[in-house]
Amino acid sequence: xxxxxxxxxxxxxxxxxxxxxxxxxxxxxxxxxxxxxxxxxxxxxxxxxxxxxxxxxxxxxxxxxxxxxxxxxxxxxxxxxxxxxxxxxxxxxxxxxxxxxxxxxxxxxxxxxxxxxxxxxxxxxxxxxxxxxxxxxxxxxxxxxxxxxxxxxxxxxxxxxxxxxxxxxxxxxxxxxxxxxxxxxxxxxxxxxxxxxxxxxxxxxxxxxxxxxxxxxxxxxxxxxxxxxxxxxxxxxxxxxxxxxxxxxxxxxxxxxxxxxxxxxxxxxxxxxxxxxxxxxxxxxxxxxxxxxxxxxxxxxxxxxxxxxxxxxxxxxxxxxxxxxxxxxxxxxxxxxxxxxxxxxxxxxxxxxxxxxxxxxxxxxxxxxxxxxxxxxxxxxxxxxxxxxxxxxxxxxxxxxxxxxxxxxxxxxxxxxxxxxxxxxxxxxxxxxxxxxxxxxxxxxxxxxxxxxxxxxxxxxxxxxxxxxxxxxxxxxxxxxxxxxxxxxxxxxxxxxxxxxxxxxxxxxxxxxxxxxxxxxxxxxxxxxxxxxxxxxxxxxxxxxxxxxxxxxxxxxxxxxxxxxxxxxxxxxxxxxxxxxxxxxxxxxxxxxxxxxxxxxxxxxxxxxxxxxxxxxxxxxxxxxxxxxxxxxxxxxxxxxxxxxxxxxxxxxxxxxxxxxxxxxxxxxxxxxxxxxxxxxxxxxxxxxxxxxxxxxxxxxxxxx
Amino acid sequence: xxxxxxxxxxxxxxxxxxxxxxxxxxxxxxxxxxxxxxxxxxxxxxxxxxxxxxxxxxxxxxxxxxxxxx
Numbered sequence: 001x002x003x004x005x006x007x008x009x010x011x012x013x014x015x016x017x018x019x020x021x022x023x024x025x026x027x028x029x030x031x032x033x034x035x036x037x038x039x040x041x042x043x044x045x046x047x048x049x050x051x052x053x054x055x056x057x058x059x060x061x062x063x064x065x066x067x068x069x070x071x072x073x074x075x076x077x078x079x080x081x082x083x084x085x086x087x088x089x090x091x092x093x094x095x096x097x098x099x100x101x102x103x104x105x106x107x108x109x110x111x112x113x114x115x116x117x118x119x120x121x122x123x124x125x126x127x128x129x130x131x132x133x134x135x136x137x138x139x140x141x142x143x144x145x146x147x148x149x150x151x152x153x154x155x156x157x158x159x160x161x162x163x164x165x166x167x168x169x170x171x172x173x174x175x176x177x178x179x180x181x182x183x184x185x186x187x188x189x190x191x192x193x194x195x196x197x198x199x200x201x202x203x204x205x206x207x208x209x210x211x212x213x214x215x216x217x218x219x220x221x222x223x224x225x226x227x228x229x230x231x232x233x234x235x236x237x238x239x240x241x242x243x244x245x246x247x248x249x250x251x252x253x254x255x256x257x258x259x260x261x262x263x264x265x266x267x268x269x270x271x272x273x274x275x276x277x278x279x280x281x282x283x284x285x286x287x288x289x290x291x292x293x294x295x296x297x298x299x300x301x302x303x304x305x306x307x308x309x310x311x312x313x314x315x316x317x318x319x320x321x322x323x324x325x326x327x328x329x330x331x332x333x334x335x336x337x338x339x340x341x342x343x344x345x346x347x348x349x350x351x352x353x354x355x356x357x358x359x360x361x362x363x364x365x366x367x368x369x370x371x372x373x374x375x376x377x378x379x380x381x382x383x384x385x386x387x388x389x390x391x392x393x394x395x396x397x398x399x400x401x402x403x404x405x406x407x408x409x410x411x412x413x414x415x416x417x418x419x420x421x422x423x424x425x426x427x428x429x430x431x432x433x434x435x436x437x438x439x440x441x442x443x444x445x446x447x448x449x450x451x452x453x454x455x456x457x458x459x460x461x462x463x464x465x466x467x468x469x470x471x472x473x474x475x476x477x478x479x480x481x482x483x484x485x486x487x488x489x490x491x492x493x494x495x496x497x498x499x500x501x502x503x504x505x506x507x508x509x510x511x512x513x514x515x516x517x518x519x520x521x522x523x524x525x526x527x528x529x530x531x532x533x534x535x536x537x538x539x540x541x542x543x544x545x546x547x548x549x550x551x552x553x554x555x556x557x558x559x560x561x562x563x564x565x566x567x568x569x570x571x572x573x574x575x576x577x578x579x580x581x582x583x584x585x586x587x588x589x590x591x592x593x594x595x596x597x598x599x600x601x602x603x604x605x606x607x608x609x610x611x612x613x614x615x616x617x618x619x620x621x622x623x624x625x626x627x628x629x630x631x632x633x634x635x636x637x638x639x640x641x642x643x644x645x646x647x648x649x650x651x652x653x654x655x656x657x658x659x660x661x662x663x664x665x666x667x668x669x670x671x672x673x674x675x676x677x678x679x680x681x682x683x684x685x686x687x688x689x690x691x692x693x694x695x696x697x698x699x700x701x702x703x704x705x
Numbered sequence: 706x707x708x709x710x711x712x713x714x715x716x717x718x719x720x721x722x723x724x725x726x727x728x729x730x731x732x733x734x735x736x737x738x739x740x741x742x743x744x745x746x747x748x749x750x751x752x753x754x755x756x757x758x759x760x761x762x763x764x765x766x767x768x769x770x771x772x773x774x775x
Contacts, residue, residue, distance in 0.1 A: 078768070085764060088757050089723035092730030095750065096739040224775070229707055232772035234765055235715035246715035254723060282750065290757055294764065445733060596737045615745065 012152065015342030016349065020178060023353060026194055045274060046655070046691075047192065049283035051662035052275050055195030056268065056284065057292045058350065061202050066300050066348050067144050068421040070328035073304020074311075076244055077231025080304055083253035084297035085234075087261070087289050094262045095282045097444050097596045102269060103278050104602035105594060110266055110440070111370040117443050117594045118451040119583045120374070125458045126439060127370040130266060131404075133432050134363040136415075137265075138356050138408030140425055143415055145352040146172040151329045152345060168416075172409055175349075179356050180405035192274060193664075194357070198350035205347035206299025209328075212335040213306020217313050226309040239482040243423060247481050248493025252430045256496040260433040263440050266366060267358035276653050276663055277704055307331040324420050356408070360401050367400035368393050423492055430496035431469075435461045438503040446511070447591050452579040453511035460510075460572030461503035463545060466552035467568060468498050471561050510576040521581040534581060537574045544571040607705050609649055616645030618702045620657055621681040623693065633672035635682040636701065641674050644703045648673050651704040654681070656697055667691035668704070712769055720762050727758055 072080035107113045110130055115123035146168045153166045164170075214223045224232070236246045261268060262285070275281040307327050311318050322330050332344045372393075376382045382389075418424035438457050442449040468475040472490035479501070480494045491498070510517070524530045544567055550556055551564070559567070593602035604611055619640045626635075634654065636644070646652065648671050655666030667690040675682065681699060693699065731754065734740045741747045 078772075085761055086719060086723065088761050089726045090730065091757065092727065092734050092754050095754070096734040097730075100739070229772055230711060232768075233711060234768035234772070235719065238710040238715050238718065247718060250715075250719055250722060254719065255726070279746065286753060286757070290760065596733065596739050599737070599739045613744065 009338040009341075011338040012342030012345065015339055016152075016346050019343075019346035020349065023194055023198075023350065024178070024181065026197065045668065046276050046653075046666045047274050047280075047663040048276060048659075049280045049287065051192060051196060052271050052280070052284040053287045053292060054199045055192045056271055056288045057296060058195035058199040058202055058355075061199075061206075061296050061300060066206065066303060066328045067147055067325050068425060069297075069300040070302075070304035070307065070331075071324035071420050072244060072422050073301040074307045074327040075304075075324055076236055077227060077308065078234050078301065078305065079236040079244075079246075081297035081301035082235050082246070083249055083257060084293045084300070086250070086254035087258045087293065089254065090258050090262060091285070091289060093441075093445070095285060096599075098263050098440070099272060099281050099285070100278050100599050101444060101594065101596070101602060103273060103281065104599070104606040106606065109366045109369045110264065110269065111366060113594070114439070114443065114454070117590055118454050119585065121579075121583060122451055122454050123370060123374070125455065126436065127366060129432070129436050129439075129458070130264070130366055130370075131363060133260075133264060133436065134266060134359045134366070135404060135407045135411050136428050136432060137267075138359050138363070138404065139411030139415055140421065140428060141352050141356040141359070142172045142176055142409055143412045143424070144421055145175045145349065145356075146412070147325050147421065148329055148345060148348040148352075149175065151326055151333075169412070172412055175352070176405050176409045179353050180360070180402055192271070194353070198347070198353070201343075201347040201350050203295065203299055205344045206296075206302055208340070209332050209335060209344060210298060210302030210306060213302070213310060213331065216306070216335060217309045222313075223306070223309050226312050227305070231305075231308060239480075240484055242484040242486040242492075243420075245483055245493070248426075248483055248491075248496075251500070252426050252493040252496040256433040256437060256500065257429045259437045259441070260429055264433065264436050265359075266362035267355075270362055270365065271358070276655075276666065276668070303328040303331055306335075310334070360404050360408070363404040364397045364400040367404075368397050372396050372400075418489065423489065426492050427489065427495075430493060430499060431465065434465070434496065434499035434503045438500070438507050442504075442507050442511075443595070445596050447587075447595050447597050448514075449507065449511050450514050450580075450587070451583045451585050452514060452517060452576045453507045455579040455583075456510045456572050456575045457503050457507040459541070459545060459575045460506045460568070461499075463548045463568045463571060464502040464506070465495075465499045466548050467565060468495060468502070470552045470555065474561055506572055510572065513576070514580070517576050517580040520577060524577075524581060534578060537578050541571060541574050541578065544568065603705065607651055611705050612645070612647055612650050612703075613705065614645040616703055617643050618700055619644055620698050620700050621679050623681050623683050623699050625688065626682045626684050630684045630686050631672070632684070632686060633670050634684070634687065634701075635672045635675050637676055637678045637680070638674040639678050640681075640701075641671065644701065646671050646703040653702045653704055654683070654687070654691065654699045655702075656691070656693065657700045658697075665692045665694070671703075707773075712773065716765055716769060719765070724758070731755075 069081045102110075102113065105113065105116065107116070111123045111127040114126040149171055150166075150168055153171065156163050156165055158164070214220055217223050217226060230237075236244055236249065239245050239247050263269075272281040272284065275284055304327055307318060307330075310331065317334060318327075318330060328348075329345070333341050336344060373382075373388075377384055415421075415424040415428070418427065435458050438461065439454055442457075443454065464475075469490075472495075473485065476491045476494055476498045477485065479497055480491055483491065483494050485491070524533050527533065547556075547559070548564070548568060548571075551559075592598050593605050600611075619636065621636065621640065634652065636646075641647070644652075650671050651668065652671050653666065653668050655661075655663050658665075667687055669683075669687060672682075681701060683693070683699075687693065735742075740751060742751065
């Protein structure tokens with residue numbers, strides 16, 4: 001089917017181009033807030049909850065975009081965006097488990113957590129999975145963007161007499177270049193502030209289309225009565241059709257997707273790390289899930305819902321042959337006038353740029369921290385304890401951003417075979433999320449989980465997942481709960497449940513048999529031929545892994561299903577044994593402060609001294625610059641310290657009192673010994689530089705711990 | 706045709722299935738003392754977590770009732 005092209009007017013193009021240029025300039029303006037990699041990646045850990053909550057809206061909406069939810073809304077109704085209101089189940093784990101651990105352990109990336117909790121090899125494996133996850137997400141974003149803009153484009157343009165055919169992939173390359181430039185120079189602060197603007201634009205655009213559509217069909221009563229009852233239900237049919245059902249969406253999105261988004265999406269994690277403290281991070285996450293996501297559900301699905309109502313009332317208005325993924329753009333063009341349509345498309349562009357920019361920034365952070373640095377340590381160019389060469393790290397970060405932009409575009413080719421973006425995204429979640437989800441979950445919540453459990457989860461779990469992909473009728477059908485079998489894309493959603501079961505089972509079994517594995521590893525170590533035995537085991541692992549990967553990719557069938565399954569189970573024992581043999585692991589030291597069972601310890605390490613959890617009030621004070629030294633301490637009067645329930649050595653956050661800045665002008669520091677001048681805080685040059693404080697402006701101080 | 710598998714069964718599956726994960730999380734954060742009930746702030750968060758679960762269950766239930774009977 002040929003895609004629809006050449007809709008919209010010149011005015012729409014003007015609006016779109018002006019918007020893109022404005023965002024580029026706005027983003028690059030914030031480059032001045034990037035003094036080091038901490039600012040570039042984490043925005044200086046200073047923002048208040050509302051800025052982060054709003055910026056998460058823009059990121060979240062794009063990743064579950066207008067295009068895919070409107071497509072499903074047009075086909076199935078209100079249930080299209082059910083995945084926006086099923087994220088609460090894992091919130092306790094996130095707010096009181098993962099969020100405090102990532103902040104208090106001062107990690108700079110998820111893979112770094114795995115090195116501290118398990119081993120360098122665990123970090124290496126998780127780095128690969130994380131980068132695949134992020135690059136895949138970027139690819140989905142670019143595909144969405146291409147599908148959104150293509151309908152506006154003519155089929156051909158003539159430049160210097162040459163006729164150029166405009167294709168989806170050509171368009172994706174151009175949008176990738178624009179997005180790459182803006183994130184490469186702006187960094188995390190740019191992402192957060194442009195998202196603030198984009199979040200507002202997105203919500204406005206979605207509501208404009210929805211309300212115009214409702215009005216087009218004659219108001220709310222008419223809209224409601226036009227839709228069949230099944231279209232108005234908030235949850236899809238339990239298990240059919242294959243391309244969209246409740247049980248599949250529950251496992252693929254409510255479980256794998258929710259955990260993927262909250263726990264694994266390094267882009268989102270970096271947003272929470274940019275909040276001024278854990279409490280603000282909790283507020284940002286909660287407000288986002290409780291209020292912003294339900295609103296977003298209407299915003300992203302509304303286009304498809306009104307398109308359905310319009311198609312019933314005016315059957316010939318939506319062109320025959322319109323693909324599901326084109327519905328939003330087509331209906332927006334019908335409902336809005338010239339210029340407004342450009343605004344709507346600009347907001348989709350905004351949504352894409354937010355998500356992609358966040359993910360690219362995250363991928364660059366992982367490259368700098370988890371690839372570049374370990375390689376330099378391994379090559380003995382730097383020592384582990386050496387301070388970061390900020391200038392070099394910034395160059396590497398920007399180079400990595402460019403490289404991941406290119407990889408993101410290349411990954412689009414893998415998703416383009418799916419009929420809708422919704423299904424492409426579901427396949428992506430169901431496949432890449434479970435191993436990392438299990439790794440993070442068991443790492444954080446189960447003290448006994450060992451490096452052998454983790455490495456086997458990744459190798460053995462993924463091997464079993466690949467077998468599931470190759471033999472879906474044998475492995476996934478028994479747990480598919482009645483969802484139909486689609487031979488082209490078998491069990492796109494229920495694969496998530498199968499993948500979760502096999503990866504969890506591997507993790508649990510290997511950890512439970514850890515003592516037996518340890519004793520076997522010790523016996524091999526004592527054996528004169530120990531090295532030979534281990535080499536044979538490693539060769540066996542390599543052969544089986546290569547064969548299983550080839551079986552899934554090339555649909556091989558040299559080895560029948562059952563022997564292959566048994567060999568894969570044997571592979572898992574071999575991986576567990578070899579990890580136990582080679583990896584040094586101190587269970588006590590490597591779980592302290594890194595699991596939910598010892599968060600208090602993590603908090604004390606974060607502070608560097610005993611905690612002061614007495615509750616006090618915030619204090620507003622004018623500031624005076626101390627020029628005799630440049631220590632990282634500030635001084636309040638004894639009276640003000642008492643009011644804050646603070647003591648010398650406690651951690652404090654000071655910020656400009658203008659709330660609308662959302663913490664942009666602020667910094668973290670330590671209380672020094674008190675003075676006698678009430679209502680005045682003595683600060684140093686480094687605080688003025690870090691917090692960009694303005695002379696004559698008051699500061700608000702909040703004791704942290 | 707609208708039947709139980711269109712309406713309330715997906716709802717029950719969602720909140721029983723999801724509820725198991727949710728309750729496991731709530732028990733875990735209490736058992737590990739990750740949430741410190743001696744602190745006023747943490748007591749507030751405990752209530753928010755419980756209210757949040759029922760808030761979403763109520764939204765879904767009202768939407769199903771609206772679809773079926775309005």
